[in-house]
Amino acid sequence: MxxxxxxxxxxxxxxxxxxxxxxxxxxxxxxxxxxxxxxxxxxxxxxxxxxxxxxxxxxxxxxxxxxxxxxxxxxxxxxxxxxxxxxxxxxxxxxxxxxxxxxxxxxxxxxxxxxxxxxxxxxxxxxxxxxxxxxxxxxxxxxxxxxxxxxxxxxxxxxxxxxxxxxxxxxxxxxxxxxRGEYLGGSIQTEGGNDDVLEVPAGGSTRPTDQEVLDAGLDKMVMGGNRVYRFAVNTFVRLVKDALEPYGYEQLGRIVPHQVNQRIIESALEKLDLPVEAAYSNIHKYGNTSAASVPMAFDEAYRGDHLIKGKLACSVAFGAGLSWGHFLVRW
Ligand SMILES: CC(C)(COP(=O)(O)OP(=O)(O)OC[C@H]1O[C@@H](n2cnc3c(N)ncnc32)[C@H](O)[C@@H]1OP(=O)(O)O)[C@@H](O)C(=O)NCCC(=O)NCCS
Missing domain, CATH: 3.40.47.10 (Thiolase/Chalcone synthase)
Incomplete structure (x- = not known):
């Protein structure tokens, strides 16, 4: 897109x-x-x-x-x-x-x-x-x-x-x-068939909630953490590279990523050859808040003056589905 x-x-x-x-x-x-x-x-x-x-x-x-x-x-x-x-x-x-x-x-x-x-x-x-x-x-x-x-x-x-x-x-x-905040583009991507990586197994039409579901805790989230970790690092790197390619890294103000895990963020930044300050992070205070994490981090970055006027701000996110995407704005 x-x-x-x-x-x-x-x-x-x-x-x-x-x-x-x-x-x-x-x-x-x-x-x-x-x-x-x-x-x-x-x-x-x-x-x-x-x-x-x-x-x-x-x-x-x-x-x-x-x-x-x-x-x-x-x-x-x-x-x-x-x-x-x-x-x-x-x-x-x-x-x-x-x-x-x-x-x-x-x-x-x-x-x-x-x-x-x-x-x-x-x-x-x-x-x-x-x-x-x-x-x-x-x-x-x-x-x-x-x-x-x-x-x-x-x-x-x-x-x-x-x-x-x-x-x-x-x-x-x-x-x-x-x-302000001119939208320059973004992406929406998914790869189905990965329910075993991250899912809530029951509580929907596949398996409605019954006593057995409740007893087994199938109405709660289950995750294969290691697989998500690798996917998240690789996807973070690819999304940022693709988004910034037409502009050059010198135009980057701040990456405001999905607050997935500080290790994932730092490992992706290292692969991109970017310093840790290139990404705004508040995960120490809030953990991973899924769909809320990008706008919560963006708002904090904005109010704390971490977005740089005239420079690019790029948000990348990834999660169950698998799903991933980004948006790029000029602040
Ligand atoms: C979940 C995650 C933190 C686990 O870290 P990890 O380094 O992969 O750890 P592992 O699962 O390999 O477990 C290492 C050891 O710690 C133990 N362990 C797991 N969770 C633990 C916890 N909460 N506290 C203490 N020990 C724990 C494991 O049992 C294992 O012990 P062992 O070596 O004796 O077998 C990491 O995989 C991760 O962040 N993945 C991404 C998850 C995510 O962000 N999902 C949402 C995506 S939107």
């Missing part, structure tokens, strides 16, 4: 939300056979946030959305489309986008959910850009929101140490209106 040829697209506003409750590595030591040292050394994670019972993906997404709209100096009524990327929707239906629409009062908008696991936000961002680029929508809210704690097995040390909850959002408009 290449750059949109019609209306130029920009990022008008950014926002994020993370729940108050902190789950530290030390807390996990009390639940499973692990240690702060092991987790930090292998992943770079010190703690992650866990949503309260009343905080679902929709509610967290709505707070991030309001913050992004404030940043864009736009009202909820100005939106004409909401795309919500989530692996942990509030319910099978109605969509979480509908819940966000209702919560923020976006009465003139349509909306839908997109699920591509950890690549979800990047897929949704590229989709939103197409809507604006073709003139089919003028102001699109893109939300990535996850309550991953609802699909984690806190007895499985392979998975529960890695993930956390949170939400991030961006408002995309014409570049003329946004005045």
């Amino acid at each position: 290449n750059r949109v040829n019609g209306i130029r697209v920009g990022i008008a506003g950014l926002g994020s939300f993370s729940p108050d409750k902190v789950l530290t590595n030390q807390d996990l030591e009390k639940l499973i056979d692990t240690s702060d040292e092991w987790i930090f050394k292998r992943t770079g994670i010190r703690e992650r946030r866990i949503a309260a019972d009343h905080e679902d993906s929709g509610k967290m997404g709505a707070i991030a959305a309001i913050r992004a709209l404030e940043d864009a100096k736009l009202a909820p009524e100005d939106l004409d489309l909401i795309i919500c990327a989530t692996t942990t929707p509030d319910k099978p239906f109605p969509t979480t986008a509908c819940h966000i629409q209702d919560a923020i009062g976006a009465v003139n908008s349509g909306g839908f959910d997109m699920n591509s696991a950890c690549s979800g936000f990047v897929f949704a961002f590229n989709t939103a850009a197409q809507y604006i680029g073709t003139g089919m929508a003028k102001r699109v809210l893109v939300v990535g929101t996850e309550k991953l704690s609802s699909i984690l097995n806190y007895k499985d040390r392979n998975t529960c140490i890695l993930f956390g909850d949170g939400a991030g959002a961006m408002v995309l408009t014409s570049l003329e209106e946004a005045g």
Whole structure:
């Protein structure tokens, strides 16, 4: 997928939300056979946030959305489309986008959910850009929101140490209106047939939830960590190389990657011959928040002045499916 040829697209506003409750590595030591040292050394994670019972993906997404709209100096009524990327929707239906629409009062908008696991936000961002680029929508809210704690097995040390909850959002408009963050292009790619690498085995139409599913914990995430690791490093490298090839590395301001694992990020940067500061990372505080991780990191990078005016910002993401993709903007 290449750059949109019609209306130029920009990022008008950014926002994020993370729940108050902190789950530290030390807390996990009390639940499973692990240690702060092991987790930090292998992943770079010190703690992650866990949503309260009343905080679902929709509610967290709505707070991030309001913050992004404030940043864009736009009202909820100005939106004409909401795309919500989530692996942990509030319910099978109605969509979480509908819940966000209702919560923020976006009465003139349509909306839908997109699920591509950890690549979800990047897929949704590229989709939103197409809507604006073709003139089919003028102001699109893109939300990535996850309550991953609802699909984690806190007895499985392979998975529960890695993930956390949170939400991030961006408002995309014409570049003329946004005045920054020009969309230069992106990609959306998948390779099915890899359920054994990373999946929630039951709870859908293949295997609806019953007592046997619950007893076996098949409604929770399972992962072949080593295979994801190799795939993530190689894909990170390829996506960044391809995205920057027409521009040159000297134009790079910051990579804002999916917060997958600090070791994966650093190993990819090393292969790209880039310093560790080339990528913005907040994984030590939040862990991997799947579809929420790119917009949460982007918002923090923006508010902390880590994006460089006039330079490129590139987001890359990868996850279950397998799925992977990127978007490139000039900040
Ligand atoms: C999960 C991950 C951190 C595991 O790290 P790793 O270096 O591959 O570790 P391994 O699975 O090879 O396990 C090494 C040892 O640590 C142990 N171990 C695994 N999890 C552990 C934990 N949480 N605490 C302590 N020990 C653990 C293993 O049992 C194994 O022990 P052994 O050597 O006695 O057999 C790493 O593979 C990873 O980050 N993968 C990517 C996962 C991911 O990001 N998925 C989401 C993609 S969007």
